[in-house]
Amino acid sequence: MTFWKLQMRTAQMMLEAQTVMSLRLMGMAGILPADPGENARMVTEKQTAFAQAGLAAMGAMMAGRSPTVIYGHALTPIGRTTRANSLRLGKAKR
Incomplete structure (x- = not known):
């Protein structure tokens, strides 16, 4: 069951990443x-x-x-x- 949950979490993360891109x-x-600092943010948040x-x-390994x-x-x-990111970027700006 753990493997199945990991597959679902991975699929969700990949879908959200595609949405963000x-x-x-x-x-x-x-x-x-788009916010002015969005380009810099997309680099720093990955790091x-x-x-x-x-x-x-x-x-966990240790x-x-x-x-x-x-x-x-x-x-x-x-x-x-x-x-x-997908939630923040998906909200309509007013």
Whole structure:
């Protein structure tokens, strides 16, 4: 069951990431309104999310966890970031 949950979390993260990329590209093209700092934000947030993922995975590895648990720990910060971005960018600007 753990493997199934990880597959679903991965699929959700990938769908949210695609949504974020599409919304950001539409913002860059001027189709949607975009915040002025969005381009810089999309770079820095990846660095933060991947650093957190690496630390979480390393901690789980050092604790002797199974590969699926290690992957789950690494996926959490990345999924949290993609989810937050898809919600934030998907809201209509007024």
